[in-house]
Amino acid sequence: MDSLPTVSDVVRQYSLGANKKLGQHFLLDMNITDKIARLATPLGDYHVAEIGPGPGGLTRSLLKAGAGAVTVIEMDDRFLPALKDISDVSADRMTIIKGDALRVDIATELGSDRPIKIAANLPYNVGTKMLINWLTADPLFWDQAVLMFQKEVALRIVASPGDPNYGRLAVLAQSICQCNFAFEVPAKAFSPPPKVDSAVVALQPLPMEKRFKDIKRLGELTQAAFGQRRKMLRKSLKPFAKKYSLDMDNWLSGAGANPTQRPEELPVKSFQDLATSSS
Numbered sequence: 001m002d003s004l005p006t007v008s009d010v011v012r013q014y015s016l017g018a019n020k021k022l023g024q025h026f027l028l029d030m031n032i033t034d035k036i037a038r039l040a041t042p043l044g045d046y047h048v049a050e051i052g053p054g055p056g057g058l059t060r061s062l063l064k065a066g067a068g069a070v071t072v073i074e075m076d077d078r079f080l081p082a083l084k085d086i087s088d089v090s091a092d093r094m095t096i097i098k099g100d101a102l103r104v105d106i107a108t109e110l111g112s113d114r115p116i117k118i119a120a121n122l123p124y125n126v127g128t129k130m131l132i133n134w135l136t137a138d139p140l141f142w143d144q145a146v147l148m149f150q151k152e153v154a155l156r157i158v159a160s161p162g163d164p165n166y167g168r169l170a171v172l173a174q175s176i177c178q179c180n181f182a183f184e185v186p187a188k189a190f191s192p193p194p195k196v197d198s199a200v201v202a203l204q205p206l207p208m209e210k211r212f213k214d215i216k217r218l219g220e221l222t223q224a225a226f227g228q229r230r231k232m233l234r235k236s237l238k239p240f241a242k243k244y245s246l247d248m249d250n251w252l253s254g255a256g257a258n259p260t261q262r263p264e265e266l267p268v269k270s271f272q273d274l275a276t277s278s279s
Contacts, residue, residue, distance in 0.1 A: 001064050003089060007057045010082045011191070016055055018192055022076060023123035025190040027057055027148075032189055037061035039182055039202050040119050040146040044068050047110045049142075051101045051120035051130065054079055056086045058121055063090055068114055071095040073104050102126060102133070107141035118145040124194070128153055128169065135176050136215050145203040146182070154181060154199035161267050167229065168222040171271050175212035177203040218275040225263035225271070233266070234259035244278045251277060 005013065007028050018024040027033060036058060040048065044066045053059045053072040056079070062070050063086070070093060072083060080098060087094040097109060110116050122130060127149045134142060149157075152165070157173045158181045159166035173179050182200040187193040205211065212218060221240060228236040234248055241248045252259055255273035257266055 001060050001086075001089065004060070004085060007055050007060075008191075010055045010085070014055075014078065014082050016078055016082070019076065023125040024052075024054060024076075025124075025192060025194045026054055027121050027185070027189060028191055029189050030057060030061065032185055033058040033061040034064070035183070036119060036121075036146055036148065036200055037065040037067075039200065040117055040144060041065055043117070045114060046117045046143070047071065047114040049073065049106050049110060049116060049118045049120075051118070052123050053083060054121075055082050058119065059083065059086055059094070062119060063093060067093065069093050069095070069110075071097060071110055073097045073099060073101045073106075075100045101130060107137070115143045116141055118142050118147065120146075121148040121198075124150050131157075131169075132172065132219070135172050136219060138215075140176070140205055140211070143205065145177075146200065147203070148185065148198050148200045150194070151184060151197045151199040154201045157181075157201050157203075161265055164264070166264050168219075168226040171222050171268050172215065172219060173203065174268050175215065175218060175272060177205050179203055212272050212275075214275055214279060217279060218271060221275045221278065222263075222271060225266075229263050232260050232262060233257060236263060240278070246278060 011026060018026060045068055047069040048062050048067045050059055050062065050070060050072045053074055059070060059072055074083060083096050087096060097104060155165040156167055156169045158179045159170045180202045182202050185198040187197050224240040225236050233252060241251060249259060254277055255270045257270050
């Protein structure tokens, strides 16, 4: 990696302007990308999937941190020459996939030779959708994810009941993973700087026996509840209860929920109990 020009020089060399439509903001500070890579360690025995590597700052950090293999998924052709430069000095530890990460089957592409980790500075416009796809994958194919989101999304992942950031994303993520808010990244660390700060979240899947089993039903339930988050549960969950022929009062009370509560007041365990008893 030391033989490569700096990431800033690469951006200039290949005239790599950020594409706003793709939510691109380049993280050029290698101190920060190294910090992200350290959060994902150990890496030696793992195959790391990196989404949207851009000019390859985090890619370099993952390889320097000793990743056994790194596969980058990039949909923007402009970055492929810069990524190939990294691949050429990676001692055959790097693979480049040209494609949309929302459509790429990561588990199939990376195979089963090594356990998988995901590390990425996710595009703002698709980060939440990607995370939900990975949380609801059956089977869960990854052992750890270290992901950067806009700060607002990161706070939503780790939020607790009563927190204004608490919602569907927190319930789903915390039903599958231990979710830790790692550190903030100021907007000025990016080029061009976005309008908001970012933050890194580390997600560690819970032991199999502690993961909530019917995550798709939980997703449907939380979509109904938080789709009308200012309304009481008896109102927001009425269509869901009707769909599954549930007696609203008995169903809610069985999970320790009150019909007059609002969804942001209900703990993760109660949502899980409601999902289970609706089956």
